[in-house]
Amino acid sequence: MLDMPEWPGHRAGQHVDVRLTAEDGYQAQRSYSIASAPEDDRLAITVEALPDGEVSSYLVGELRVGDQLELRGPIGGYFVWEADRTEPLLLVAGGSGVVPLMSMIRHRHAAGATVPTKLLFSSRAWEDVIYRDELERLASAGDGFAVIHILTRMQPEGWTGYTRRVDAAMLSDVGWSASAMPASFVCGPTPFVEAVASALVLLGHAAPTIKTERFGPTGG
Amino acid sequence: MDDVMVDGNALAGELSEVFSQEMTLARVACGSCGAVEQLGADHAYTRAPGMVLRCCHCDHVLLVMVRAGEQLRVSLAGSRWIDL
Ligand SMILES: Cc1cc2nc3c(=O)[nH]c(=O)nc-3n(C[C@H](O)[C@H](O)[C@H](O)COP(=O)(O)OP(=O)(O)OC[C@H]3O[C@@H](n4cnc5c(N)ncnc54)[C@H](O)[C@@H]3O)c2cc1C
Ligand SMILES: [Zn+2]
Numbered sequence: 001m002l003d004m005p006e007w008p009g010h011r012a013g014q015h016v017d018v019r020l021t022a023e024d025g026y027q028a029q030r031s032y033s034i035a036s037a038p039e040d041d042r043l044a045i046t047v048e049a050l051p052d053g054e055v056s057s058y059l060v061g062e063l064r065v066g067d068q069l070e071l072r073g074p075i076g077g078y079f080v081w082e083a084d085r086t087e088p089l090l091l092v093a094g095g096s097g098v099v100p101l102m103s104m105i106r107h108r109h110a111a112g113a114t115v116p117t118k119l120l121f122s123s124r125a126w127e128d129v130i131y132r133d134e135l136e137r138l139a140s141a142g143d144g145f146a147v148i149h150i151l152t153r154m155q156p157e158g159w160t161g162y163t164r165r166v167d168a169a170m171l172s173d174v175g176w177s178a179s180a181m182p183a184s185f186v187c188g189p190t191p192f193v194e195a196v197a198s199a200l201v202l203l204g205h206a207a208p209t210i211k212t213e214r215f216g217p218t219g220g
Numbered sequence: 221m222d223d224v225m226v227d228g229n230a231l232a233g234e235l236s237e238v239f240s241q242e243m244t245l246a247r248v249a250c251g252s253c254g255a256v257e258q259l260g261a262d263h264a265y266t267r268a269p270g271m272v273l274r275c276c277h278c279d280h281v282l283l284v285m286v287r288a289g290e291q292l293r294v295s296l297a298g299s300r301w302i303d304l
Contacts, residue, residue: 017233031230031266075232078244078260190224208261214226 002043002069010034012107013080013100013185013213016045016073020055030055033099033187033213034074037106046130048096079185079213083111087183087209088176091119092166092196094188097215098130101187105145109138116144120174122166122192125154148174166192168199178204187213228262231271234285235259238294241304248273249300252280259302 015033036044049060063069081089081104089108091101098121108117123129129149139147150162150170162170176182184205186196193214200210228244235243244260255277262282265272270286281298296302 015229015232031233072233072236075236076229076244076260077232077242078229078258079227190226211260212227213229214224216224216226 002045002071004043004071007043008074010038010043010074011077011080011082012038012103014074014076014103015100016043016071016075018045018055018059019070019072020058021070028055031075032059033103035099035102035106037103037110039107039110046096046099046102079187079211081107081183081185083108083113085183086115088180089115089117090175090182090184091117092171092184092186092188093119093121094166094192094196095123095128096130097186097188097192097213099187100213101185102131102134104185105135105138108145109141109143112143114144116176117146118175119145119147120150120166120171121147122150122152122188124152126151126156126159166196166199168202171196171199172203175200175203178206182209184210185213186210188215190214190216223265223267225263226266227260228258228264228273229260230264230266231259231273231283231285234271234287234292237292238285239304247303248282249302250275250278250280250282251298251300253278254300 015031017029017031019027019029021027032045032047034043035046047056047059050056093101135147138145155163184200186193193212197210197212201207232244246259247256248259249256255275257276262276263274270284272281273283274281283299284295286293
């Protein structure tokens, strides 16, 4: 959670650039998606700690409440969704790729939008599912939002959901058909996004309706 | 460390230091294959020395930004044009 002096407000799907400067002047800069809705009071980002991640391990392990961060943003207009859009919405997330999609889901809810929306969310294990409880709550609100979980490495006992990587067959079973002309947003590790985007194209979705945000090798 | 592909969107912050408008929706024509895409749909590499935008159809380098201290050098040589 970040308090932002003079924050101009953001749109769901945008990100910020975080810059860290070491005492010797060495700088590292990384992008982090905004997780909060435009309607929320405070800006939230969610960072997955990578084992030897230069910036992520600092943000997760060493940053303390009250510390200051150098931020640039809000940034981006391409990977953005506004609640007044009317197409059915397909959100596909791999791991921390759910972050900008969560901003869209929160925005949709806060704005009282009811466009049919599905989140297809791939995580390693049930314990790793980011925003799990909030997603369950939002999915039971009865306003046209559904979550389909995929657990690729470990499943709780009695799990009947998907365990394999997202493929065209899965997207055609649980997603929207191309004829419904949905808007699709795909976000996660680069190989994940590549696979999902090509599967959607294979299923006949027009390339301009598929927006992608590749996070790099994160979580891969 | 191999640089891994991300989307043009990842360059939006650095581009905001150069251009006065949001650039990921700007249309860019590839200097090689001629394809026209919104900048956010092209491919980006942010860890090469500097930042590079490549055509999502033919991989041609469209734009390069290299920072040396306070100075930012921008090359648009690989693009035929950019619509602002
Ligand atoms: C637009 C955008 C939004 C993002 N949003 C989020 C978010 O909301 N939450 C989140 O957790 N992450 C997000 N990321 C990823 C984030 O920017 C960092 O890449 C991630 O936190 C790793 O940085 P690091 O400094 O911790 O790791 P590094 O020290 O940079 O890398 C750790 C390991 O991964 C490899 N690696 C990581 N990134 C790259 C790369 N691009 N190219 C080559 N090798 C790489 C390194 O070789 C190293 O082995 C986003 C990325 C983009 C482009
Ligand atoms: Zn090209």
